[in-house]
Amino acid sequence: xxxxxxxxxxxxxEQSHTLNIAREHGAYNAVESAFSLDGEAIxxxxxxxxxxxxGGGGAPAGKKLSLIPRDGKxxxxxxxxxxxxxxxxxxxxxxxxxxxxLLIEGMIIxxxxxxxxxxxxxxxxxxxxxxxxxxxxIDEAYAAGIIGxxxxxxxxxxxxxxxxxxxxxxxxxxSALLESMEGKRxxxxxxxxxxxPEWYFGNPTLVSNxxxxxxxxxxxxxxxxxxxxxxxxxxxxxxxFGLSGHVNRPGIxxxxxxxxxxxxxxxxxxGIKNGKKLKAVIPGGASTPVLTVEEAMCANLDYETLRAMGxxxxxxxxxxxxxxxxxxxxxxxxxxxxxxxxxxxxTPCREGTGWVDGILATLLEGKGRQExxxxxxDVSGTMNGTTICVxxxxxxxxxxxxxxxxxxxxxxxxxxxx
Amino acid sequence: MSFAxxxxxxxxxxxxxxxxxxxxxxxxxxxxxxxxxxGMISLDAIEAIGTLIDxxxxxxxxxxxxxxxxxxxxxxxxxxxxxxTLSCALCGKAEILEHLQTKLGIAAGESSADGRYTLTQVECxxxxxxxxxxxxxxxxxENLDRKKIDSILEVLK
Ligand SMILES: Cc1cc2nc3c(=O)[nH]c(=O)nc-3n(C[C@H](O)[C@H](O)[C@H](O)COP(=O)(O)O)c2cc1C
Ligand code: SF4
Ligand code: FES
Numbered sequence: 096x097x098x099x100x101x102x103x104x105x106x107x108x109e110q111s112h113t114l115n116i117a118r119e120h121g122a123y124n125a126v127e128s129a130f131s132l133d134g135e136a137i138x139x140x141x142x143x144x145x146x147x148x149x150g151g152g153g154a155p156a157g158k159k160l161s162l163i164p165r166d167g168k169x170x171x172x173x174x175x176x177x178x179x180x181x182x183x184x185x186x187x188x189x190x191x192x193x194x195x196x197l198l199i200e201g202m203i204i205x206x207x208x209x210x211x212x213x214x215x216x217x218x219x220x221x222x223x224x225x226x227x228x229x230x231x232x233i234d235e236a237y238a239a240g241i242i243g244x245x246x247x248x249x250x251x252x253x254x255x256x257x258x259x260x261x262x263x264x265x266x267x268x269x270s271a272l273l274e275s276m277e278g279k280r281x282x283x284x285x286x287x288x289x290x291x292p293e294w295y296f297g298n299p300t301l302v303s304n305x306x307x308x309x310x311x312x313x314x315x316x317x318x319x320x321x322x323x324x325x326x327x328x329x330x331x332x333x334x335x336f337g338l339s340g341h342v343n344r345p346g347i348x349x350x351x352x353x354x355x356x357x358x359x360x361x362x363x364x365x366g367i368k369n370g371k372k373l374k375a376v377i378p379g380g381a382s383t384p385v386l387t388v389e390e391a392m393c394a395n396l397d398y399e400t401l402r403a404m405g406x407x408x409x410x411x412x413x414x415x416x417x418x419x420x421x422x423x424x425x426x427x428x429x430x431x432x433x434x435x436x437x438x439x440x441x442t443p444c445r446e447g448t449g450w451v452d453g454i455l456a457t458l459l460e461g462k463g464r465q466e467x468x469x470x471x472x473d474v475s476g477t478m479n480g481t482t483i484c485v486x487x488x489x490x491x492x493x494x495x496x497x498x499x500x501x502x503x504x505x506x507x508x509x510x511x512x513x
Numbered sequence: 514m515s516f517a518x519x520x521x522x523x524x525x526x527x528x529x530x531x532x533x534x535x536x537x538x539x540x541x542x543x544x545x546x547x548x549x550x551x552g553m554i555s556l557d558a559i560e561a562i563g564t565l566i567d568x569x570x571x572x573x574x575x576x577x578x579x580x581x582x583x584x585x586x587x588x589x590x591x592x593x594x595x596x597x598t599l600s601c602a603l604c605g606k607a608e609i610l611e612h613l614q615t616k617l618g619i620a621a622g623e624s625s626a627d628g629r630y631t632l633t634q635v636e637c638x639x640x641x642x643x644x645x646x647x648x649x650x651x652x653x654x655e656n657l658d659r660k661k662i663d664s665i666l667e668v669l670k
Binding site: 170179180181182184188213219220221222223224254256258259260261263264275276277278279280281296298337338339340341345346347377381412414416420424425428429431432435436 | 579604
């Protein structure tokens with residue numbers, strides 16, 4: 096299996112986070128290509144490339160860009176989502192630490208395309224040591240005249256500001272992120288109308304994932320077709336897929352969309368630790384429904400295959416579990432996470448996560464009753480479709496998949512109880 | 514105990530104001546600056562921030578209590594935060610926790626009597642590929658095992 100180096104091209108180069116080394120390897124070359132075009136032309140290229148958002152949702156990136164009004168009547172903003180808090184996901188951090196200039200380059204092009212002059216990076220508070228690398232890169236870019244009053248001698252102002260979060264998973268949700276950046280609690284907004292664009296202090300704002308923005312320079316420099324050479328028809332390009340859990344070589348390995356999940360785990364992950372057998376894979380961050388080994392064996396790493404299996408590609412961060420893993424404990428672990436991270440605005444989410452966590456605790460203590468297993472599914476049902484954001488429905492999908500696919504393990508705890 | 518930002522910090526805040534459409538955006542940056550200045554967030558600091566960025570101090574308080582990284586109570590000189598989420602749990606977090614508790618003589622959620630260490634368990638640190646992981650103050654320590662813990666604690670002594 097071949098790796099594919101669109102975003103990770105400079106990752107293995109020593110000192111790749113410094114401006115000089117990055118420039119030796121082509122950093123900021125795409126800015127010239129971009130400024131020879133107008134914003135609409137750039138958006139057109141991104142649309143044609145089929146680039147999809149890499150923050151978990153997979154929405155077409157070009158369309159999102161085109162929804163930012165370019166009438167010059169009011170400011171617009173670009174906000175890069177570097178909250179990266181979805182368990183199993185640690186890809187954006189690689190870009191920030193190893194090739195921050197690629198992110199800055201992508202931000203220049205994207206800001207120019209939507210007409211934004213102020214761009215922000217919202218980074219999770221825990222990533223402080225990576226934030227420092229990023230800030231140094233931004234400072235170097237200012238000093239070299241790459242950003243600031245002029246972008247590389249073009250008559251275009253761009254300021255980039257890093258905004259540090261402070262520990263709240265929900266701030267990765269884009270409207271919660273903007274609430275947080277407005278200085279408030281990170282509560283997702285009620286969105287009765289169109290989901291895009293988002294609004295920052297009442298002005299149209301594009302919120303995009305780090306890796307999405309870091310894919311833009313390649314596309315603008317090499318053209319949409321070059322990007323479409325990789326991946327499948329409806330999942331073009333590549334992703335920084337990741338492996339954690341019971342594999343021999345956990346890590347981030349970029350490949351094109353559409354490759355076999357099992358081969359990916361074997362090839363890059365070096366198979367399952369300690370010669371054990373595979374039991375289950377969470378395909379794309381904790382919030383995507385778990386796959387059984389049979390499903391994992393025939394899954395391909397693209398949006399359409401995983402959706403057809405009732406799961407989702409999510410962030411591409413796979414959590415691999417071996418044959419000895421207790422699926423009840425694994426689900427309990429995730430529910431503790433969700434219970435802690437629910438923002439608390441919606442009753443089904445706030446109460447449901449705590450309730451399910453409690454039932455699982457009872458089961459694990461050997462005090463469960465027969466009806467508890469169906470109650471897990473009942474509570475899960477109440478969390479689906481009645482909340483402000485998709486946090487609760489996602490948790491519901493997680494609970495259902497664990498209970499339905501590994502029901503025997505849940506029932507085994509009941510037998511012990513008797 | 515009253516609170517006042519140092520001049521240097523005030524300058525930093527004034528410079529940041531130019532970067533945002535409204536000073537209200539600065540609640541998180543100001544809370545961070547206050548926490549670095551004092552080691553924690555006091556009610557007086559919350560009051561001062563509210564005045565500085567034109568926001569009711571009750572709102573700043575609500576914000577400070579929403580985010581887990583702001584300490585409204587004092588923490589040890591070394592705040593050890595061990596990740597407890599799934600990938601770390603699958604890769605031996607329980608053993609690491611036990612070892613830390615034994616070595617430090619405190620349970621998770623507690624601080625040592627001399628005020629040097631606080632041990633807490635936290636959710637996913639976004640470092641699942643190098644599990645188990647912990648954070649001590651602003652730094653990550655990855656691929657932990659007992660030996661590594663021993664040498665890290667040795668350096669902190
Ligand atoms: C609960 C929740 C958490 C999220 N966390 C993140 C995150 O950490 N990083 C991210 O880029 N997107 C996250 N998202 C998705 C964002 O809302 C948003 O769709 C994304 O940042 C848009 O960027 P993209 O179109 O480039 O993917 C999260 C969504 C939800 C519902
Ligand atoms: S679904 Fe949960 S996380 Fe989302 S807004 Fe409601 S309470 Fe908050
Ligand atoms: S689960 Fe521990 S860092 Fe992600």
